[in-house]
Amino acid sequence: xxxxxxxxxxxxxxxxxxxxxxxxxxxxxxxxxxxxxxxxxxxxxxxxxxxxxxxxxxxxxxxxxxxxxxxxxxxxxxxxxxxxxxxxxxxxxxxxxxxxxxxxxxxxxxxxxxxxxxxxxxxxxxxxxxxxxxxxxxxxxxxxxxxxxxxxxxxxxxxxxxxxxxxxxxxxxxxxxxxxxxxxxxxxxxxxxxxxxxxxxxxxxxxxxxxxxxxxxxxxxxxxxxxxxxxxxxxxxxxxxxxxxxxxxxxxxxxxxxxxxxxxxxxxxxxxxxxxxxxxxxxxxxxxxxxxxxxxxxxxxxxxxxxxxxxxxxxxxxxxxxxxxxxxxxxxxxxxx
Numbered sequence: 001x002x003x004x005x006x007x008x009x010x011x012x013x014x015x016x017x018x019x020x021x022x023x024x025x026x027x028x029x030x031x032x033x034x035x036x037x038x039x040x041x042x043x044x045x046x047x048x049x050x051x052x053x054x055x056x057x058x059x060x061x062x063x064x065x066x067x068x069x070x071x072x073x074x075x076x077x078x079x080x081x082x083x084x085x086x087x088x089x090x091x092x093x094x095x096x097x098x099x100x101x102x103x104x105x106x107x108x109x110x111x112x113x114x115x116x117x118x119x120x121x122x123x124x125x126x127x128x129x130x131x132x133x134x135x136x137x138x139x140x141x142x143x144x145x146x147x148x149x150x151x152x153x154x155x156x157x158x159x160x161x162x163x164x165x166x167x168x169x170x171x172x173x174x175x176x177x178x179x180x181x182x183x184x185x186x187x188x189x190x191x192x193x194x195x196x197x198x199x200x201x202x203x204x205x206x207x208x209x210x211x212x213x214x215x216x217x218x219x220x221x222x223x224x225x226x227x228x229x230x231x232x233x234x235x236x237x238x239x240x241x242x243x244x245x246x247x248x249x250x251x252x253x254x255x256x257x258x259x260x261x262x263x264x265x266x267x268x269x270x271x272x273x274x275x276x277x278x279x280x281x282x283x284x285x286x287x288x289x290x291x292x293x294x295x296x297x298x299x300x301x302x303x304x305x306x307x308x309x310x311x312x313x314x315x316x317x318x319x320x321x322x323x324x325x326x327x328x329x330x331x332x333x334x335x336x337x
Contacts, residue, residue: 001265003306004168004194004274006084007134009337010046011039011321012279014313017071018050018090022064027055030315033077039314040081042334047083048278048310049074050090050139053118057093068125075126075133086170086310087122088136088278097140097176106148115152116159127164135160136170136196136278143174146184157189170276172196177278179264187271194274195267200281201260202252204233205294209285210318223290224252254297265305277302277309281319288329292336299336311337 016031039047051071054064071087078085091097094104094111105111119135126133137156141149153171160169169192173181177198185195200206205221207213217233230252268275280298282291302309312319321333 001269001306002272002274004276004308006132007046007086007276007308008306009044010048010086010308010310011042011044011337012048012050012310012313013074013315014050014319015315015317016049017055017066018052018088019317020052022052022054022061024063024066027066027070031074033073033080035314036074036077036081036083040083042337044337045083046085046308046310047074047078047314048086048088048136050088052091053089053093053114054091056121057114057118071126075129079132084132084134086134086136086278087126088139088170089118089122090139092118092138095138097142103142106143106152112152112155116156119156119160120163123160123163123167127167130164130166130168134168134170134194135164136172139172139278140176140198141172141174142176146174146181149174150184150186154186154189157193161190166192168192168194168274170194170196170278172198172278179261182264182267188273194276195264195271196276196278197261197264198279199261199277199298200279201257202230204230205286205290206282208283210283220285220287221290222287223294225290227252227256254301257297258301261301261305261307265307275305275307277307279312280309281312281321283318284316284320284324288325291325292329292332295333295336309337 013031020026055066056068059065075085092105093114094108096103105115122135137153143149157169171185171193173185175181177196179197182195182197205223207216208221209218210216264275282294311321314321316324321330
């Protein structure tokens, strides 16, 4: 399978220019050059930078709008520390991955034009960084059918290619970047397309006791844990048990993880396209030894199949790496990113 050189091991800068207070004081302090130096010291090779449209689409709200200043700074800091960067448009007008009911992007030509114009502006500004900066079209498409997303993705890539003909462009599947939906994407539009997925399985472990997940049980889940416990718990809540009920799954562990990623691997190999996991991680409520076990297994599988990835996230937001464990646990997790 194709290996995306320079984007093997990374981390997200979530909460800085996305899902954040849209205030200048926050932009100036949440991520600094010192953070980039720290990430580079971990031996990683890139960062994924989620950006909401409010930050880069000029508006009457001067406090929310920061322009491209902070992206420029981040690119400069990364260059000084040997890191590449992905600009991930995390939210666009009329679309947010966490608000399905409110999404109108695919029904509104005016909103689609704003989306295209955002990418035109990004492409013009950063085309010269084609070897060190990649573009991710949109985070976690929540559509249940891929036809409208395929059509908009094609229009957007065509627009980007007018200004950035060689930049890597990252495209994810529908249903929140699910692994199994990559096969529903149109075939790669050119040789510089990357397919992406997100991985938070087994969900009962990575999201245990997540306050925002309805009906999530209060019990603590271990990894490795007993498959029977996972099955009974997932059956009781009626969801969050991806693949757990299948006859082909005999035990929790690397084989189970591989079975869930296999669809993405097969599609990438069949279409000769780069494969990248833009988000993966474990909630802070999970038992520390289990977190280490999970990262170790996922890391080994990503390494085996040359899947680039970026853990979610560098700072807290429930899935942070640097500030929630004692130093020995943090060091071990970082070694498996």
